Amino acid sequence: MLALAAWINLPAVNRMFDRSADRVAALPPASPFRSGQRVLVLSPHPDDETLCCAGMIQQAESAGAQVYVVWATAGDGFEFDAVLTQRVLDPGPQQMRRLGNGRVQEARRAAAVLGVPAPRTFMLGYPDGGLFRLFTTHYEEAYTAPHTGASAVYVQDALTPGAPYTGRALEDDLRRVLDQVRPDVVLAPAPQDFHTDHHTLSFIALRLMSARGQEDRLRFWVVHGGLEWPIPKGLHENLPLTLPPLAARLPWERVSLTAEQEQRKLEAVNTYQTQTRILGRFMRAFVRQNELLSPEPLPEQGQAAEAPGNAP
Ligand SMILES: [Zn+2]
Numbered sequence: 001m002l003a004l005a006a007w008i009n010l011p012a013v014n015r016m017f018d019r020s021a022d023r024v025a026a027l028p029p030a031s032p033f034r035s036g037q038r039v040l041v042l043s044p045h046p047d048d049e050t051l052c053c054a055g056m057i058q059q060a061e062s063a064g065a066q067v068y069v070v071w072a073t074a075g076d077g078f079e080f081d082a083v084l085t086q087r088v089l090d091p092g093p094q095q096m097r098r099l100g101n102g103r104v105q106e107a108r109r110a111a112a113v114l115g116v117p118a119p120r121t122f123m124l125g126y127p128d129g130g131l132f133r134l135f136t137t138h139y140e141e142a143y144t145a146p147h148t149g150a151s152a153v154y155v156q157d158a159l160t161p162g163a164p165y166t167g168r169a170l171e172d173d174l175r176r177v178l179d180q181v182r183p184d185v186v187l188a189p190a191p192q193d194f195h196t197d198h199h200t201l202s203f204i205a206l207r208l209m210s211a212r213g214q215e216d217r218l219r220f221w222v223v224h225g226g227l228e229w230p231i232p233k234g235l236h237e238n239l240p241l242t243l244p245p246l247a248a249r250l251p252w253e254r255v256s257l258t259a260e261q262e263q264r265k266l267e268a269v270n271t272y273q274t275q276t277r278i279l280g281r282f283m284r285a286f287v288r289q290n291e292l293l294s295p296e297p298l299p300e301q302g303q304a305a306e307a308p309g310n311a312p
Helices: 002-008 011-025 048-062 079-086 093-113 131-135 167-181 196-211 259-270 273-284
Strands: 038-043 066-073 121-126 185-189 218-221 253-256 290-293
Touching: 038 048, 038 167, 048 066, 048 093, 048 185, 048 253, 048 259, 048 290, 066 093, 066 167, 066 196, 093 121, 093 259, 093 273, 121 167, 131 167, 131 196, 167 196, 185 196, 196 218, 218 290, 259 273
Parallel strands: 038 066, 038 185, 066 121, 185 218
Antiparallel strands: 253 290
């Protein structure tokens, strides 16, 4: 920890941050949300919708758009979390399922703080940490989640209670949500997001929206952006959110938050009490002057092949 603190305080790191902050200031602003638009936030876990998009959600709502949130998992795979919140050293399936149901409650509270009422939220409840397996080896045959022992959706108020943990069931649920919401804009994780659940959900979103001929309605965000991002950790409301190193070449657009929107975002982050005890400094680092959104899942033509060392 000390070494990390020393590294973060190095002048070179500060210079890196300043350069990055200049790049963010020069980004074009994302096109504003419009009245009557239907906006769907695709969130792998409870808390991602807030970290990536709390400012955008508020701006969409106040522009007269309707925001919907769908969570693919209940976030029930985080063992250390259960150890702290339920004071047991070796959490069993029951404790992990209790954690899952607790996080579902937190997610709905966070959405309400951001102006999204419960009827406009969908909890799918597939296994935290298991989406890649569902999409590959367990597309047809149910997967058993190691932490909860579950092989079917068990969380309260799920969209399809008892749905098997298969890729097909997950896609069917997402299709149901898309049919119901008919979104004009979908805020989805970018394929570069480091977390396996995140990039898997990104591929699923690309596949489902392409099948509808609507891939141009997708906008992309990153939460796990690599290299200690976002730096610095902790609450720094007066700093910009810089570009995630793993996806620095996406054609990013800037969403500027008002001080009030930042406060509301912090309030939503703080509803995740099971998470903030352990990940508070990471989560609060997303409460910044801006959020980032890319209209494309891949770097612009000509940028992808360029080696980092050859950049001007
Ligand atoms: Zn996540």
